[in-house]
Amino acid sequence: QKVTVEVLDHLxxxxxxxxxxxxxxxRLQKAIQFAEQLHEVNTDGVEPMDSxxxxxxxxxxxxxxxxxxCTKELLKNAREKVEEYFVAPPGNxxxxxxxxxxxxxxxx
Amino acid sequence: xxxxxxxxxxxxxxxxxxxELCQSCLALIKSTKFLNAYxxxxxxxxxxxxxxxxxxxxxxxxxxxLDGVPIAVKDNFNTAGIETTCASNMLKGYxxxxxxxVVQKLLDQGAVLLGKTNLDEFAxxxxxxxxxxxxxxxxxxxxxxxxxxxxxxxxxxxxxxxxVIPGGSSGGSAAAVSSCTCxxxxxxxxxxxxxxxxxxxxxxxxxxxxxxxxRHGLVPLVNSMxxxxxxxxxxxxxxxxxxxxxxxxxxxxxxxxxxxxxFELPNLTDVSKLSxxxxxxxxxPGLSSEILALWSKAADLFKDAGAKVIEVSLPxxxxxxxxxxxxxxxxxxxxxxxxxxxxxxxxxxxxxxxESLYAATRREGFNDVVRGRILAGNYFLLKQNYENYFVKxxxxxxxxxxxxxxxxxxxxxxxxxxTTLSDAVPYPEFIKEDNRTRSTQDDILTQAANMAGxxxxxxxxxxxxxxxxxxxxxxxxSFQEKQLLTVAKWFEKQVKFPMIQLEEVKRHDHGVFQHxxxxxxx
Numbered sequence: 001q002k003v004t005v006e007v008l009d010h011l012x013x014x015x016x017x018x019x020x021x022x023x024x025x026x027r028l029q030k031a032i033q034f035a036e037q038l039h040e041v042n043t044d045g046v047e048p049m050d051s052x053x054x055x056x057x058x059x060x061x062x063x064x065x066x067x068x069x070c071t072k073e074l075l076k077n078a079r080e081k082v083e084e085y086f087v088a089p090p091g092n093x094x095x096x097x098x099x100x101x102x103x104x105x106x107x108x
Numbered sequence: 109x110x111x112x113x114x115x116x117x118x119x120x121x122x123x124x125x126x127x128e129l130c131q132s133c134l135a136l137i138k139s140t141k142f143l144n145a146y147x148x149x150x151x152x153x154x155x156x157x158x159x160x161x162x163x164x165x166x167x168x169x170x171x172x173x174l175d176g177v178p179i180a181v182k183d184n185f186n187t188a189g190i191e192t193t194c195a196s197n198m199l200k201g202y203x204x205x206x207x208x209x210v211v212q213k214l215l216d217q218g219a220v221l222l223g224k225t226n227l228d229e230f231a232x233x234x235x236x237x238x239x240x241x242x243x244x245x246x247x248x249x250x251x252x253x254x255x256x257x258x259x260x261x262x263x264x265x266x267x268x269x270x271x272v273i274p275g276g277s278s279g280g281s282a283a284a285v286s287s288c289t290c291x292x293x294x295x296x297x298x299x300x301x302x303x304x305x306x307x308x309x310x311x312x313x314x315x316x317x318x319x320x321x322x323r324h325g326l327v328p329l330v331n332s333m334x335x336x337x338x339x340x341x342x343x344x345x346x347x348x349x350x351x352x353x354x355x356x357x358x359x360x361x362x363x364x365x366x367x368x369x370x371f372e373l374p375n376l377t378d379v380s381k382l383s384x385x386x387x388x389x390x391x392x393p394g395l396s397s398e399i400l401a402l403w404s405k406a407a408d409l410f411k412d413a414g415a416k417v418i419e420v421s422l423p424x425x426x427x428x429x430x431x432x433x434x435x436x437x438x439x440x441x442x443x444x445x446x447x448x449x450x451x452x453x454x455x456x457x458x459x460x461x462x463e464s465l466y467a468a469t470r471r472e473g474f475n476d477v478v479r480g481r482i483l484a485g486n487y488f489l490l491k492q493n494y495e496n497y498f499v500k501x502x503x504x505x506x507x508x509x510x511x512x513x514x515x516x517x518x519x520x521x522x523x524x525x526x527t528t529l530s531d532a533v534p535y536p537e538f539i540k541e542d543n544r545t546r547s548t549q550d551d552i553l554t555q556a557a558n559m560a561g562x563x564x565x566x567x568x569x570x571x572x573x574x575x576x577x578x579x580x581x582x583x584x585x586s587f588q589e590k591q592l593l594t595v596a597k598w599f600e601k602q603v604k605f606p607m608i609q610l611e612e613v614k615r616h617d618h619g620v621f622q623h624x625x626x627x628x629x630x
Contacts, residue, residue, distance in 0.1 A: 012467075
C-alpha cells in the first residue's frame with residue numbers, strides 16, 4: 001500500500017522538510033512498513049501510556065518571575081533582528097502548490 | 109571515607125595539580141585528534157577553571173571529589189558561551205546562552221569542562237557516524253589488543269588502518285573516556301545511546317531512571333524517554349557523578365520531587381540474597397555466539413557466588429523497537445519544529461514567506477536521517493493514522509513497561525542481559541546499512557529500558573576474539589540506582605576488564621589516567 005503523492009505533498013507542507021529524492025520517499029515507505037508490526041499486538045483494553053511517571057503529580061512551581069531580562073543574550077543568536085525583534089518574512093502565505101514549487105515530488 | 113574518584117585522591121594529596129591534569133588531558137586530546145571525539149575543545153576556559161581549582165586545593169578547600177576533574181560533555185547539552193552544535197548544520201555557530209542543569213551542577217562542583225564531544229546528528233543513530241563533523245573512531249581500533257588480533261592490511265597507513273565504530277550516539281563521549289582524555293563524560297540515552305557506545309568502547313555507561321536527572325538544557329529528542337547518561341571508567345566513578353547530578357530540578361518538571369541522597373557504593377561480598385533474572389527474549393536474532401557465551405558465563409558467576417539466577421520472560425521485547433520507532437519519530441517531528449531559522453541557528457535565504465524560510469532553513473540544516481524521522485513522525489501523527497500508529501504504540505508501550513513490572517514483582521532484583529549484538533564493526537561495514545536499519549538492529553537490547561524508564565548500566569566485561577570490548581547490561585528497578593550500581597560494582601570486580609593499551613595514553617599519563625587492573629574475565 002503505497003503512499004500517494006497527495007499525502008507526500010501534505011507531509012512536506014506539514015513538516016516543512018522535503019523528501020529530496022526517491023530515497024527519501026523509500027525511507028518513508030520502509031518506516032511505515034516497519035511500523036505495521038505493531039498491529040500484531042493485541043492491545044484490547046490497554047490504555048495508552050504517555051509517561052512512565054503517570055502515577056506522580058507533575059511539579060508546578062509558584063507563578064513568580066524568577067529570571068529573565070536576558071533579551072540581549074537571546075538576540076545574540078538570531079541572524080536577523082531589528083532592535084528587540086526577530087525579523088521574519090511575511091506570514092500567512094502558504095507554500096506554493098505542488099505544481100508550482102520546486103520539489104522532487106513534481107516528477108513523482 | 110568519602111566519595112572519590114582515584115584521581116580525586118591524587119588531587120587531594122597534591123600528587124598532581126588540577127592545571128597539570130588539565131594540560132595533560134588537553135595534550136592527549138591533541139595527540140588523539142584522529143579519533144574525532146571532540147567537536148569543540150574549550151582550552152582557555154578549561155585552563156581557567158583548572159587554575160581556580162588549583163587555588164581551592166592550595167587553600168585546602170576543594171568543593172568536592174569532582175573539583176579539578178576534567179570532564180567532557182556531549183554536544184547536545186547547552187554550555188554557556190561554548191558552541192553547541194548537536195553535530196548539525198542547523199546549529200553550527202550557535203553559542204548557548206545558558207548551561208544545562210547537569211552542566212551547571214558539574215561546574216558548581218569544580219569540574220573542569222574540557223570540551224564538547226561528537227555524536228550522530230541530533231543524537232539520531234547508533235554509530236556516531238552521521239554527524240556533520242565526521243565519524244568518531246573507537247580508540248580500541250588503535251589499541252595493542254586490537255592490533256595484535258587483526259590481520260594487518262598490506263599497505264596500512266598508520267592511522268588509516270581499518271578502524272571500528274565507537275557505537276552511538278554518544279560515541280564521542282565514550283571515546284573520550286575510553287582514551288583517557290577525561291575522567292567522566294556526559295552522554296544522552298534515548299534508545300541506548302549511552303550504553304551502546306559504552307559497550308563498544310569498554311567503559312561504564314549508566315542510564316539513570318527517567319525523572320532522576322534533569323533534562324533542562326539537553327536538546328530534546330524524545331521527551332518521554334530522553335535521559336542524560338554518565339560515562340566513566342569505573343562503576344564507583346559513575347556513582348560519584350550520579351550523586352552530583354541527580355535530584356529535582358524546578359526547571360524540569362519531569363524530574364521527580366523525592367529527596368535524592370548521594371550514596372557511596374558498599375563493597376558487596378555476599379550476593380546470596382540476590383535474584384538475577386535472565387530474560388530469554390534478549391537472546392535476540394543476530395546475537396554473536398561470543399556474547400552469548402559471555403552472558404552465560406556471567407550468569408554462572410552469579411550462580412556460583414550463591415545468587416538465585418532464573419530465566420524470565422519479557423514477552424513484548426520484540427515489539428519494543430517498533431514501538432520506539434513510532435513514538436520516537438512522532439516526538440522528533442514535534443521537537444524539531446523549533447528549528448526554523450528565526451531565533452537561533454542556521455537561517456535560509458528565502459524572504460517570500462515564513463513558510464518558505466522555514467522550509468529552506470530546514471532543507472539546508474538537517475541531514476537525511478533527521479529529515480526522514482520528521483517526515484515519518486508527521487505521517488504517524490496524521491489524523492487518519494493517529495489512532496492506528498501513535499496511540500497504538502503508546503498502548504504497546506504500556507505492555508512493555510508492564511512486562512518489566514511483572515518480572516520485578518515476582519521477586520527478581522535485577523536483569524542481566526547483553527548490551528550489544530556483537531563487538532564493534534569496522535566503519536566501512538557499518539555504513540553499508542542505512543541509519544534506521546542499523547539503529548533497529550543495535551538498539552534491540554537497550555531500547556526497552558527507555559520505554560519503561562528503568563535504570564540500566566553497561567559494565568565492560570571482556571575482550572572479544574578480535575580484541576575489542578564487550579559489555580553486559582544490568583537493568584534495575586525504578587529509582588533503585590544504588591542496588592543496580594552495587595551489583596554492577598561487584599560484577600566489575602569479578603571480571604577485571606583490562607586497561608586499554610594505547611600508545612598516546614602511555615605518553616601523557618601521570619599515573620592517574622587509569623585504574624590498576626590485571627588479568628581478565630575471558
